Amino acid sequence: MKTNATVSKQTLRRLPVYLHYLNFIKNDAANISATGIAEFFDINDVQVRKDLAVVSGSGRPKTGYVVAELIAQIEEFLGSRTETDAILVGAGNLGRALMSYNGFAEYGISISAAFDKSDGVCGTTVNGKPVLPYDGIEEYCAHNDIQMGIITVPVGEAQSVCDRLTGCGVRAVWNFAPTILRVAPGVLVENENLASSLAILSRHLREGESGGEKN
Amino acid sequence: MKTNATVSKQTLRRLPVYLHYLNFIKNDAANISATGIAEFFDINDVQVRKDLAVVSGSGRPKTGYVVAELIAQIEEFLGSRTETDAILVGAGNLGRALMSYNGFAEYGISISAAFDKSDGVCGTTVNGKPVLPYDGIEEYCAHNDIQMGIITVPVGEAQSVCDRLTGCGVRAVWNFAPTILRVAPGVLVENENLASSLAILSRHLREGESGGEKN
DNA sequence: TAGATTGTTAATCGATTAACAATC
DNA sequence: TAGATTGTTAATCGATTAACAATC
Numbered sequence: 171m172k173t174n175a176t177v178s179k180q181t182l183r184r185l186p187v188y189l190h191y192l193n194f195i196k197n198d199a200a201n202i203s204a205t206g207i208a209e210f211f212d213i214n215d216v217q218v219r220k221d222l223a224v225v226s227g228s229g230r231p232k233t234g235y236v237v238a239e240l241i242a243q244i245e246e247f248l249g250s251r252t253e254t255d256a257i258l259v260g261a262g263n264l265g266r267a268l269m270s271y272n273g274f275a276e277y278g279i280s281i282s283a284a285f286d287k288s289d290g291v292c293g294t295t296v297n298g299k300p301v302l303p304y305d306g307i308e309e310y311c312a313h314n315d316i317q318m319g320i321i322t323v324p325v326g327e328a329q330s331v332c333d334r335l336t337g338c339g340v341r342a343v344w345n346f347a348p349t350i351l352r353v354a355p356g357v358l359v360e361n362e363n364l365a366s367s368l369a370i371l372s373r374h375l376r377e378g379e380s381g382g383e384k385n
Numbered sequence: 386m387k388t389n390a391t392v393s394k395q396t397l398r399r400l401p402v403y404l405h406y407l408n409f410i411k412n413d414a415a416n417i418s419a420t421g422i423a424e425f426f427d428i429n430d431v432q433v434r435k436d437l438a439v440v441s442g443s444g445r446p447k448t449g450y451v452v453a454e455l456i457a458q459i460e461e462f463l464g465s466r467t468e469t470d471a472i473l474v475g476a477g478n479l480g481r482a483l484m485s486y487n488g489f490a491e492y493g494i495s496i497s498a499a500f501d502k503s504d505g506v507c508g509t510t511v512n513g514k515p516v517l518p519y520d521g522i523e524e525y526c527a528h529n530d531i532q533m534g535i536i537t538v539p540v541g542e543a544q545s546v547c548d549r550l551t552g553c554g555v556r557a558v559w560n561f562a563p564t565i566l567r568v569a570p571g572v573l574v575e576n577e578n579l580a581s582s583l584a585i586l587s588r589h590l591r592e593g594e595s596g597g598e599k600n
Numbered sequence: 601t602a603g604a605t606t607g608t609t610a611a612t613c614g615a616t617t618a619a620c621a622a623t624c
Numbered sequence: 625t626a627g628a629t630t631g632t633t634a635a636t637c638g639a640t641t642a643a644c645a646a647t648c
Contacts, residue, residue: 178639182588183581190540190563190580203605211565214641219607231605231648249587267482277583317590325405342586348405350426358589360582365405366398367575368492371557372464373397374573375532393615418629429617434631446624446629 181221186277187211188221189244196237203234250278256344257316259331260323261286261301264346268320269296281320283310287327311338318342325349332359396436401492402426403436404459411452418449465493471559472531474546475538476501476516479561483535484511496535498525502542526553533557540564547574 188207195202204222208215222229222240225247229235245251258265261284269281284301286292292303302310310316319335321328321343328347335343342358345351348365403422410417419437423430437444437455440462444450460466473480476499484496499516501507507518517525525531534550536543536558543562550558557573560566563580 177588179585180639182585183578186580186584187563187565187578194540205605212567213565215605216607216641217639219605220640223607227607229606231607231646232603233648234605247588248584249591252591254587254590263482263485267478270478274579274583277580278587279583318586325409342590344582344586348402350402350428352427358586360586362577362579362582363398363402364577365401365488365492367559367577368489368494369401369463370394370397371533371559371573371575372469372493373392373462375469375557376464376467395615420629430629431617431631432615434629435616438631442631444630446622446631447627448624449629 177224181224184217184221185225185244185248188218189241189248189250192237192241192244196241199237201234202237202240204229206234248277250276252278254279254318255282255314255316256280256318256320257282257307257310257335258284258320258322259286259304259307259335260284260321260327261291261296262322265320265322266296268322269299272297279318282314282316285310287323307334308338311335311340316340318344320344320346321351322346392439396439399432399436400440400459400463403433404456404463404465407452407456407459411456414452416449417452417455419444421449463492465491467493469494469533470497470529470531471495471533471535472497472522472525472550473499473535473537474501474519474522474550475499475536475542476506476511477537480535480537481511483537484514487512494533497529497531500525502538522549523553526550526555531555533559535559535561536566537561 191207191210192202204219205215208218219229222235225243226235226240228239256279258268258281265284269284274280281299283299284296285304285307286301287304291301294301316338317340319340321331323331325347328345328349329351332343332345332351332353336353336357341356343351343353344360344362346362346364348363351359353359406422406425407417419434420430423433434444437450440458441450441455443454471494473483473496480499484499489495496514498514499511500519500522501516502519506516509516531553532555534555536546538546540562543560543564544566547558547560547566547568551568551572556571558566558568559575559577561577561579563578566574568574
């Protein structure tokens with residue numbers, strides 16, 4: 171495993187996808203080739219091999235990779251095996267949906283609490299997790315060593331919430347507000363920009379007739 | 386406006402972000418320079434200018450762009466002004482959250498109905514939109530000329546749901562299942578892969594100490 | 601052995617950034 | 625006019641793909 175090499179974001183995006191597939195086939199196949207994975211997803215086989223080289227490097231000519239080993243190596247690399255607590259700010263529809271979703275556990279992330287400005291939702295629980303008032307953010311982060319924050323507030327509040335979280339020591343921000351957040355070096359922001367995805371799809375429908383575009 | 390040029394996905398992702406900002410400032414500023422937008426978002430000014438050239442080309446040296454014009458041009462380009470009906474398949478937590486979210490209207494998309502396999506949710510409504518049984522997908526798509534589908538089912542069902550939708554004439558698929566979907570040419574899949582985003586954030590936290598990475 | 605498959609080095613492709621002339 | 629700003633052409637950067645030697 172290349173521990174110090176810089177791993178591209180694209181590779182990092184594909185690894186969880188491979189992991190899912192490997193878990194899917196693990197009972198039926200002991201070995202898998204990069205070629206096989208590439209064929210399944212209809213992508214380039216060299217790309218798969220390069221991606222896997224980041225976490226493994228243990229493939230063998232002719233037989234490929236040992237599925238169980240590969241799963242363990244990707245999980246280890248992604249950190250799926252160490253539990254990370256995250257807090258969520260903005261317990262609206264989207265925020266509560268994320269709190270209700272238990273699938274993040276598969277990747278080692280657990281939303282331990284949410285914070286909201288409105289008295290209406292504060293004091294309630296969603297999927298067993300408390301929704302607390304803004305006031306408590308600083309203390310909660312300090313006591314629980316929170317390093318990841320999820321922002322599901324409206325655009326207008328996103329930057330100030332982000333500043334507040336990073337001020338509390340948060341170094342990874344998952345931003346669902348359709349805006350670009352400015353952060354200090356060392357803090358990573360990952361934008362889940364639903365508007366941008368919609369724009370791409372909507373545009374595709376409109377340019378439709380001039381067609382012929384692949385995928 | 387360059388109507389026939391191929392627009393990069395990256396540009397398409399940034400345009401809605403600019404649009405949001407322009408709407409935010411439109412009451413306070415009549416003009417805006419690409420330089421100003423770039424500074425606000427802390428990105429390269431030439432990039433902003435190239436992005437805007439795709440929709441506008443009407444910037445003037447010294448004064449920049451007319452905010453109101455630019456808003457109209459981006460909206461026109463993105464199709465925010467033509468209403469597109471979409472259906473959603475999989476009315477679980479995430480699916481219902483998307484149905485409850487009214488922000489998509491800003492980009493001209495409306496979820497008109499959802500479909501679910503389980504009898505438990507069928508027959509209910511979410512945010513005024515009906516949840517219907519799988520059986521009705523084909524008829525509903527045909528009657529309402531549905532071109533966009535949103536997939537919020539578990540991974541195992543995603544490909545078959547996708548096949549079914551594209552079989553009904555859907556040409557734009559918004560996929561929330563953490564898997565790669567194979568589709569015929571002419572169909573665009575946009576993956577909203579929450580697992581991949583988490584992987585990137587989680588990895589950042591783990592490599593933390595070797596730090597120094599920007600943004 | 602022959603052939604499937606790996607892993608690496610080189611070539612290509614696409615997107616970002618730098619340099620600069622045009623212009624209001 | 626001088627300077628801010630645009631838009632374009634060229635250079636750079638990063639990621640994908642092709643070519644190929646190594647190996648089980």
